[in-house]
Amino acid sequence: MMAFQTAAPARQPRFAPEPRQKSAGRRGWAAAGIMVAGTLAIALASYSLSLKVSAERAATVKLAKQNVALERELKALDAELRVRMRLPQLQRWNDEVLALQPITAKQYLGNPLHLAAYGTQPSVTAPVAAAAPTLQLTLRTDVATRPGAPEAPARALTAAVLPRPQSPPLAKGATVAAPSAPVAMDPVLVAAIDAMAREAASAEPAPVDLLRQVEMPDAPSGGN
Amino acid sequence: MSPAAARQADIRLPGHRQMALGVARQRLAYGILLFAGLVLMLGLRLGELALFDGPPQRGGAVAAATAPRAEIHDRNGMVLASSYEAYAVAARPFDIQSNKAVLARRLALILPDRPEAAIYAALTHPGKFRYLARRIVPEQAQKIRELGDPGLTLEREAERLYPNVRLGAHLIGYTGLDGTGEGGIERALDARLTDPRLKDVPVVLAMDARVQQALESELQAQMTLAEAEGAAGVVLDVHTGEILALASLPTFNSNSPGGLTGMPSHMNRATLGVYELGSTFKAFTIAMALDSGAVKSLDERFPTSAIHISRFRITDVHPKPYPLSVPEVLIHSSNVGTARMAERMGAAVQKDFLKKLGFLDRAPGELMERGRTLYPADDNWGQSAVMTVGFGHGIAVTPLHLASAYATLVNGGIRHEPTYLKVADGNRVQGTRVFTERTSMLLNGMLRLAVRDGTGRKADAEGYRVGGKTGTAEKVLSGARGYDRRRNITTFAGAFPMDNPRYVVVTMVDDPSKGSRMAGSVAAPVFKNVVTRIAPVLGVAPDTGREPDTSAFEGLYNPRVVR
Numbered sequence: 199m200m201a202f203q204t205a206a207p208a209r210q211p212r213f214a215p216e217p218r219q220k221s222a223g224r225r226g227w228a229a230a231g232i233m234v235a236g237t238l239a240i241a242l243a244s245y246s247l248s249l250k251v252s253a254e255r256a257a258t259v260k261l262a263k264q265n266v267a268l269e270r271e272l273k274a275l276d277a278e279l280r281v282r283m284r285l286p287q288l289q290r291w292n293d294e295v296l297a298l299q300p301i302t303a304k305q306y307l308g309n310p311l312h313l314a315a316y317g318t319q320p321s322v323t324a325p326v327a328a329a330a331p332t333l334q335l336t337l338r339t340d341v342a343t344r345p346g347a348p349e350a351p352a353r354a355l356t357a358a359v360l361p362r363p364q365s366p367p368l369a370k371g372a373t374v375a376a377p378s379a380p381v382a383m384d385p386v387l388v389a390a391i392d393a394m395a396r397e398a399a400s401a402e403p404a405p406v407d408l409l410r411q412v413e414m415p416d417a418p419s420g421g422n
Numbered sequence: 423m424s425p426a427a428a429r430q431a432d433i434r435l436p437g438h439r440q441m442a443l444g445v446a447r448q449r450l451a452y453g454i455l456l457f458a459g460l461v462l463m464l465g466l467r468l469g470e471l472a473l474f475d476g477p478p479q480r481g482g483a484v485a486a487a488t489a490p491r492a493e494i495h496d497r498n499g500m501v502l503a504s505s506y507e508a509y510a511v512a513a514r515p516f517d518i519q520s521n522k523a524v525l526a527r528r529l530a531l532i533l534p535d536r537p538e539a540a541i542y543a544a545l546t547h548p549g550k551f552r553y554l555a556r557r558i559v560p561e562q563a564q565k566i567r568e569l570g571d572p573g574l575t576l577e578r579e580a581e582r583l584y585p586n587v588r589l590g591a592h593l594i595g596y597t598g599l600d601g602t603g604e605g606g607i608e609r610a611l612d613a614r615l616t617d618p619r620l621k622d623v624p625v626v627l628a629m630d631a632r633v634q635q636a637l638e639s640e641l642q643a644q645m646t647l648a649e650a651e652g653a654a655g656v657v658l659d660v661h662t663g664e665i666l667a668l669a670s671l672p673t674f675n676s677n678s679p680g681g682l683t684g685m686p687s688h689m690n691r692a693t694l695g696v697y698e699l700g701s702t703f704k705a706f707t708i709a710m711a712l713d714s715g716a717v718k719s720l721d722e723r724f725p726t727s728a729i730h731i732s733r734f735r736i737t738d739v740h741p742k743p744y745p746l747s748v749p750e751v752l753i754h755s756s757n758v759g760t761a762r763m764a765e766r767m768g769a770a771v772q773k774d775f776l777k778k779l780g781f782l783d784r785a786p787g788e789l790m791e792r793g794r795t796l797y798p799a800d801d802n803w804g805q806s807a808v809m810t811v812g813f814g815h816g817i818a819v820t821p822l823h824l825a826s827a828y829a830t831l832v833n834g835g836i837r838h839e840p841t842y843l844k845v846a847d848g849n850r851v852q853g854t855r856v857f858t859e860r861t862s863m864l865l866n867g868m869l870r871l872a873v874r875d876g877t878g879r880k881a882d883a884e885g886y887r888v889g890g891k892t893g894t895a896e897k898v899l900s901g902a903r904g905y906d907r908r909r910n911i912t913t914f915a916g917a918f919p920m921d922n923p924r925y926v927v928v929t930m931v932d933d934p935s936k937g938s939r940m941a942g943s944v945a946a947p948v949f950k951n952v953v954t955r956i957a958p959v960l961g962v963a964p965d966t967g968r969e970p971d972t973s974a975f976e977g978l979y980n981p982r983v984v985r
Contacts, residue, residue: 248473273506280501280585285635300954303885303964 490580492615493624494594494607496631497666497844501585501624502594503608503676508581509563510556511574513545518573522546525571529554532565545573556599557581582608584676590634592670592690592791593627593842596679605679605688607842610788626844628664633657636955637667641929644948645671648934654691655948656825657956658926660917662845663829663838663853665787666925666960668692668822691932694791696818699930700895701877701941702828702915703814704760705865708752709831710775713861716767720748720864721978724759731806736761736813747978752868753876755892757813764812769803772811778856779827779837785820786840793820814893821913825928828915832869832889832923835862867972870920875982881914881946883953885964889923890916890949892941897933909933912941914949919962921970927952 292298307313494503511533518525522545530538533555544552556579558566563576582597595606602616603609611625641653657667670691674680679688689695711717723745729736738756751759764772776782776797785792796818798807810816822840830837835857845851857865869889873882877892893913896905913930917923929948938944957964 245473252473270507273504277504277506277583277585281583281587284586285589285631286587286639289635289639301958302954303966306885306964308963308965 490616490621491582491597491601492617492621494615495624495626496629496634497626497664498630499626500631502590502627502629502631503582503584505580506583508557508559508579510577510579511554511558511563511566512577513547513552513554514550514573514575515545515547515552516550516573518545518571520569520571525569528569529566532562533558551575582677586631586635587677588673588675589631589638590629590668591673591676591679592692593629593634593665593668593789594676596674596676605791606690606789610790610842627842628659628662628666628844629668629842630666630959632959633956634667634669636959637927637929637952638669638671638673640948640951640955641669641671641931643951644931644934644944647936648931648944649936650931650944651933651935652686652691653932653948654695654821654928654930655952656692656821656926656928657952658825658829658840658928660829660833660923660926661838662850663826663840664845665822665840665842667956668842670695690789690791691930692821693785693787693789694793694820696793696795696820697911697913697930697932698815698818698895698898699821699824699911699913699915700814700893701755701757702824702891702893702913703812703817704752704755705831705869705891705915706775706779706827707760707764707772707812708748708868709857709861709865710772711763711767712748712864713775713857714767714771716771717748717763720974723747724751724756724762726756726758729758729761729809731809734806734810736809749868749871749975750979752891753872753979755872755877760813761809764808765805769805769808772808773803775856776811776817778854779830781817781819781823781827785822786826787822788842795819795823814895821928821930824913824915825926828890828917828928829926830856831862832866832917832920832926833862834859863971864974866917866920866923867970867975869916870970871972871975871979873916875979877942878914878916878946878949879982880942881916881949881953883918883950883957883964885966886953886957886962887919887921887965887968887970888916888950888953889918889920889970890914890927892946894939894941910939910941912939912944914941914945916949918953918957919965919968919970921968924962925956925960927956 307316491505493501493505496502511529523542526538526542526545529541530536533541536555541554544554554574566574567576580601582601584591584594584596591606593606595608595610596604597608598604603612607625607627608615614620615625637655637657641655644650645653653669653671655667655669656665658665670689670693672687674685674687708717724747725745726738726741726743736757738754738758740754741758742750742754742756746754746756746759750756751763773782780786781795782797784794798811798816807816826837826840829840830853835855836853837856838851838853866889869891870887871889872878872891873888878890881890881892882888891914893911893915895911895913896907897909897911898904899906911930911932912934913928915926915928917926927949929945929952931944931948934944
């Protein structure tokens with residue numbers, strides 16, 4: 199009530215002279231213009247600023263979402279990998295293809311004296327085995343002699359057991375290693391294992407999805 | 423209206439009309455301001471929503487990544503159980519709009535594990551709700567969503583994945599459809615695993631997955647070879663009581679355990695099944711006799727002639743024609759010798775030691791599958807019971823009991839409570855002393871001799887200084903009194919390396935039916951294979967040049983002549 203009553207007399211400046219009133223009006227317009235322009239400028243500036251902030255924020259949220267999605271994917275892939283490399287499966291591969299044996303007491307060399315004693319043994323297997331313990335790998339004969347199997351395993355066996363000849367026979371498609379390559383990295387052997395793995399893969403395709411792989415009953419030969 | 427108010431309304435003063443107009447105008451102005459404010463607020467909010475897309479949404483996407491159940495790891499950080507997101511698809515038959523036969527065919531294409539007939543039966547079921555499949559992966563869920571039938575419901579479920587499938591299934595356990603633990607560690611530590619504060623902290627078990635794998639695969643191989651009914655095994659750290667591996671065969675798939683808790687595969691033979699483990703007990707009897715002073719000297723001789731007591735007749739399987747010294751009693755596994763020792767020490771001493779070794783309590787450890795041991799009742803623990811318990815008959819314990827007691831025997835005589843959880847290095851618990859250090863040392867030597875020169879020769883893993891004792895016991899006839907002569911439980915309990923024992927391994931094969939049925943030929947080779955495989959993993963180096971000190975037994979036994 200008071201606001202309306204006091205506002206009314208203020209609108210009528212009765213005793214102001216004419217020219218002064220004119221210039222005051224112009225100044226008033228200019229001030230208003232400046233105010234409007236200033237407000238607009240500030241509004242535009244803060245709008246663009248807040249736009250930028252919101253864009254940044256949206257980007258962060260998107261990134262966080264992406265992070266979560268990736269994390270989930272990572273988890274799934276990790277789980278799949280863990281299922282595929284589960285210990286019973288590794289054991290089955292070892293039983294069927296690699297046939298690696300645990301290290302025997304004789305293969306542990308405690309001191310140089312043992313090494314020297316090891317070297318004097320008449321067996322030709324000794325120096326190779328001592329130099330490269332990874333060559334305990336013994337290949338099964340039935341794999342080597344299976345019809346249709348590449349010749350490589352048999353040759354790999356000789357390569358593993360005998361000292362390396364000057365020019366090792368190479369399997370088809372095997373990459374030629376540098377002459378100084380260690381015995382453990384024998385390309386023939388690697389190619390042989392690759393070939394066998396490929397054969398195994400072609401004989402038994404990988405299960406389609408993770409869950410079926412998990413729930414797949416163990417093959418009778420594997421036991422567990 | 424009260425009379426005073428009515429009187430007031432009647433009085434009309436000059437200027438009253440102007441005043442009333444002013445009041446009306448004021449109220450109008452307030453109303454306008456209110457509505458303008460509301461509109462302004464809505465406009466501002468709209469502008470904010472349009473320009474700044476609202477306040478940032480926290481938690482939604484991020485919170486979904488945490489699992490409802492903590493992971494289980496082995497001692498080296500290998501994941502044994504983790505949770506992942508899966509879906510369950512269910513049908514509400516009354517709400518199904520499309521042709522049910524066609525829908526069933528389409529669903530059968532998406533869910534290859536479910537036969538079409540079963541799906542059709544669920545879709546036409548007269549009830550309100552029916553599960554079609556559980557544990558389906560997100561891709562399948564998406565395809566089902568794309569079918570677009572309002573009668574199909576997809577529910578999000580947290581599922582448990584056990585990457586190693588059957589490995590250690592009895593130890594790790596499994597979860598039921600509602601996500602609660604129903605066996606093994608999953609059940610025993612259910613509260614800890616579901617604690618929201620500890621969801622991101624995995625439970626670390628004492629188990630070593632590599633050791634577990636070695637134990638299970640070797641037991642499985644022997645079980646298949648001997649056509650046995652079952653097998654069990656335990657690997658224990660003698661200094662901390664940590665259970666590195668605990669196997670029970672046949673086993674099951676933790677990922678799809680089925681509801682068949684009564685099945686033989688769901689019976690934990692290592693902690694729940696109690697067996698008369700026979701001659702493996704003789705080591706304890708000798709230790710008790712030495713410790714209590716019932717047997718003063720190692721060169722005391724015990725005749726091997728049969729003992730007749732009440733209705734029992736105690737004889738040796740392979741009687742020697744001469745009286746046996748203390749080490750020889752163990753080496754040749756003499757029933758008569760140990761019965762005589764037990765007789766000398768008496769029921770009270772025997773019971774006291776058995777109590778301290780934990781044989782009279784339920785199986786130790788955190789699992790809830792804890793077998794109750796069977797032993798003679800107090801009023802029945804007379805002379806004959808003392809003698810038969812002395813060589814391991816008339817008392818039935820779990821393989822875990824046996825492993826724990828062997829650990830006590832070989833580690834210097836101190837009992838540590840077995841645990842399935844990893845013991846941090848600085849967190850070792852003081853054990854309780856059961857045997858003196860001297861007794862423990864003597865028994866270590868004797869156990870080594872029992873492998874080198876006695877019944878356990880096939881357990882002798884070269885270089886690992888293995889010591890242990892075989893045990894062959896006849897199975898109890900079911901539903902009748904007495905023993906089944908044709909069915910055996912074969913056990914080997916031992917430790918390595920005997921010059922400073924670090925691990926105890928117990929292997930048990932239940933009812934081998936092909937080939938030899940004696941522990942020396944069935945359980946002992948498993949022990950040897952297991953030790954050869956796990957020792958390098960556990961950091962025990964073989965050394966053919968070392969042997970535990972057996973000088974105390976010189977001249978008290980005939981060493982086996984090596985050809």
